[in-house]
Amino acid sequence: MKNYIEETYKQVRLQEGKRVIEQFLIQCYLNPGIPTKEVARKVLLPVPLATAIKKELIKAGALRQGSGIECTEGGNEYVESVLGYGGLDMELLQMLLHEGEVWKKELADLLAVMDEIFSARPQVDVLIDQSKCTVETSLHRAILCLRDQALLGKKVLCVGDDDLVSVSLGLLLKRLYPTGGKQTARIDVIDIDERFLSYIERVAAVNDLPITCHRADLRQPLPKRLHGKYDCFFTDPPYTLQGMSLFMSRGISALKKQKGLSIFLSFAHKSPDFTLAMQQEFVLAGVTVREVISHFNEYEGAQMIGNHGQMIVLSTTEMTMPRMPHAFRDALYTGEEKQTLRTYRCKRCDESVRVGSKGKMTTIEELKKRGCPRCKNKTFELISRKRL
Structure with missing residues (x-):
């Protein structure tokens, strides 16, 4: 089969x-008879450039x-076989591609299934900056990937x-391909x-999801x-x-060595100075900021970041390269960078307990799990915080 994208490029x-040519072809597949100007708008190209791509894709067959642009039989077969659009629930796909939150209603039953799966996931380890996003946030990320x-x-x-x-x-893919x-x-x-x-592997096996897990310490390449x-x-890094x-x-x-x-990247909302430093890191890594969506992510019990975080969508360029190709040995997690000793008071008996790297317990989660040393109560209030 012809590689229409390669030929056009x-x-x-x-x-x-090349990615924009693929996006162009997919738009014509999803919207038969679409005007050239509308394709140009959807793929963020000037109309003359979109016209040049159209002409080459027509020439390639x-x-x-x-009255508009549409795929030929060969074009349809290429999108379905090579790009993976064959067997899709097209009505559902078109609905999910629309902007807005219609997906919440359309996938309400899937969210209910996910609630059960997510409620049984392991407890977070705050020492390595883990935090649980909500079920809706996790699925919203998948919808964002689909729309992209x-x-x-x-x-x-x-x-x-x-x-x-x-x-x-994986669950979204399964829903989009009802017959495989x-x-x-x-x-x-x-x-x-x-x-x-282990938990992801078990869920993938039970639900027949196309997921493969690899254990890796990211301090190492x-x-x-x-x-x-x-x-x-x-x-969603530290x-x-x-x-x-x-x-x-x-x-x-x-990543593949391609542009676009x-x-x-999910990250906490930060101060202007920290945000500037982040953007400098993006420049040094050779990536561009395509979109910043404030309050996109919602977390369970993450008061330190106000329970919300932003989604930053970045794009690769010709200059993209890993900033840290070698082993990393510096402070990485929040607890390593900012070591504190916090004192909590039991709400039942007023017992004081120190929590931190030099306290009786390392984290508040550990304290809540074990309970107050005196009365075993599991509710506390923070009364002091000291930077070590």
Whole structure:
């Protein structure tokens, strides 16, 4: 079968890369008879450039021009077989691609299934900056990936996955391909926490999801077998500058060497000075900011970040490269960077308990689990905090 995208790219050397040609072809597949101006708007291209792409795709045999643009029989077969759109529930897909929150109503039954799965996930380990996003947030990330045309037929990587984004992606794919179809997308997870890896593997096995897990300490470079394989990645890294840079670096090393690939970075809302430092890291890594969605992420019990965080969608460029290709030995997690000793008072008996790296217990979660040393009550109030 002809590689229409490659043939067109040879004729129209786009600075935007091959991915925009793929997006152009998919828009014509999803919207037969679409005007050239509308395709240009959807793929964010000037009309003359969109017209040049259209002409080359027509010449290659993938499109034909009528009252609008539509795929030929060969173009349809290419999108379905090669790009992975065969066997899709097209009505559901079109509904989910619309902006807004219609997906919450349309996938209400899936959210109910996910509630059960998410309620049984392992307890977070705050020492490595884990926090649980809500079920809706996890599925919303998967919807974002779908709308970005970075899911169907793609290889997706989750760099750390205590939010079970891999499970959300897998369940969404299963719903979109009700009869199995030609579903070719694959989802990989890398994480240091064996508890989450084991749990994701069990959920994937029970639900027949296309997920593969790899244990990896991100302080070390990724295994060579994972380099240059993926079309996008998700990460919700430690909320330190070096943590963000390290997780980004590992994810970038796993991406294919192409322009325009997506990076879905979840991060806390930060001060202007910290945000500037983040943006400088993006520049040094050779990635551009495509979109910033405030309050996109909602977390359970993450008061330190106000229970909400932003979604930053980044794009690769010709200059994209890992900022930290070697082993990392500096402070990484919030607790390492800002060690504190906190004192909590039991709400029942007023017993004081010190929590922190030099306290009786390391985290408030551990204290709540064990209960007050005197009366075993599990509710406390913070009365003091001291930086070590």
